[in-house]
Amino acid sequence: MAYQHVRTASYMPDPAQGPFPVLRHTLSLPAHWEEPLGQLRDHGRPEGRWHGPRRIPTREINQLIRTTAPDVVTVASNATFGTDSPWLYCTEPFPTPVTNLYAATWLRNLPRHPDDPDARRLLAECFRELDTGSLTWRADTIDLLEQQPSPGGTAKPTRLVYRLLPDELAARIARQGAYEHGGQQLTFHQVAGAGGGYDAGSSSAELMSWPPIEYRPTGRGGERKPSYYAATLRVGVRTVPFSPVPRIHLSAGIRRFVTGKVWMPFRKGVSVYLLPEISLVPDAPVSRRLSVAMLQWRNGTTDWRQGGPSGMLAAVAALDGLPSVDRLVKEADHWIGDGKDGIRLAVGHQAAMGRHPIGTGLMPSERRRLIEWAEQALAPEFVPAPKLQRSRYGRPPVRQLTKRPSMPKNATAEELAALLERTERTAATTRGCDVRRSPRRWTAPTSSASWFTRPTTSETGSPPPPRARSGSLGFGGNKDRRHGCGRPRSSPCGSTPTRWASWDPLSERRTGRRARDRNTTRPSVRGADGSRKR
Helix, strand or coil: CCCCEECCCEEEECCCCCCCEEEEEEECECHHHHHHHHHHHHCCCCCCCCCCCCCCECHHHHHHHHHHCCCCEECCCECCECCCCCCEEECCCCCHHHHHHHHHHHHHHCCCCCCCHHHHHHHHHHHHHCCHHHCCCEEEEEECCCECCCCCCCCCECHHHHHHHHHHHHHHHHHCCCEEECCEEECEEEECCCCCCCCCCCCCEEEEECCCEEECCEECCEECCCEEEEEEEEEEEECCCCCCCCEEEEEEEEEEECCCCCCCCCCCEEEEEEEECCCCCCCCCCCCCEEEEEEEEECCEEEECCCCCCCHHHHCCCHHHCCCHHHHCCCHHHHCCCCECCEEEEEECCHHHCCCCCCCCCCHHHHHHHHHHHHHHHCCCEEECCCEECCCCCCCHHHHCCCCCCCCCCCCHHHHHHHHHHHHHHHHHCCCCCCCCCCCCCCCCCCHHHHHHCCCHHHHCCCCCCCCCHHHHCCCCHHHCECCCCCECCCCCCCCCCCCCEEECCCCEEECCCCHHHCCCCCCEECCCCCEEC
């Protein structure tokens, strides 16, 4: 059965709906904070080594918010000042005492050398000059389809659209009820977004089914230890070249979790997905979203990222609600089922940890059902993109190339000239095709007379000119040499780099590593032991 149409999981704004306004509460840093915070951040930095605009990073406070306040959306990896550039977005205003606690924790973490007496003095001055209690949330209406076309006609959404539009659509999907899978009702929860930039990873919104699904593999000895996984959905904003409207992309997959002991990758963090019954920070609202905390291995010990006595988690009193790291890395599945100590959590599995009993990916039929269920929440503002039709060009272009004539060894000058002219005509008709997959190319001299009258080594007694590189034959030179499997030379596929063998009409001999032993015109030299060397 041949399918005549293919439907993609992409969606376009419906022109009949118009703008897409939503109400959000925003938090901005006052403009007069920029200079004191810049001096506090730059204290201890060597002069003359950094140039460019001053940047005050918010990566660590964004990670803290992702762990303890998943309802808050951060839209910048560096601090922005002024009411025109809000930093935090939320559907409901966050309590003022908790907001002040986050701001004070961020200020204490800004100095490069916290134990330096001068840094402590600057920090104290900042607390006196800056009033953290003046931070207030204000309501604002935002158009999630705001954009400006580029000079080439491509849609260019504003930076906020990449973060807030997927978050709004993911919230709709989470509110539309349960999804049925294998006789079970799966409830999807939003996952706290990675704060910071606007790349494809951090700008997408993610949903995950919770609690995790249990799977018990069977073997010769009966049922084995259960394994756990969850279904995931990603919502992202993308643009298409020369298209005046952006698109929404949906993707489905699974996330596997660790059971038993957690193997910590070197210099990498491990994500822990949390759903506590009460807020980790006192007086903060309880969220329905999944928080994400990070485990890290450093100096031979495993701890929560930003944990420890002087960490940001301890500063906001969030460590009391998290389980002990020493037990978590030994019994990762202890909190997966019904939860313990008022919290449910699961440690994400990585490929570097080894084999997992559950494979990756979804079957096409299950992926289609999940996408069709999720797309119901996108209406009426978004409609499916047009279907892709089957192309009428069935064969690949390489099969339509005309085979070039071969060059016989014993041909006369007139026959070779005719073959050369025929080869040039063929090259003119197939110009623009992929040279690497086309038949062997030939390098012709500027004058055909010099081709046939060039003396050989046997006539002159002098060695021939250096061998022609593959770059002169149209294969990209040594930089583009590839393995026999087609991978770049740096790829560890087990095969050795191969240089294409070809015929060099200027020296009347074959060139290339494969043809090295067939070059009869190269002189040989006998060594002192009588062995022949080339």
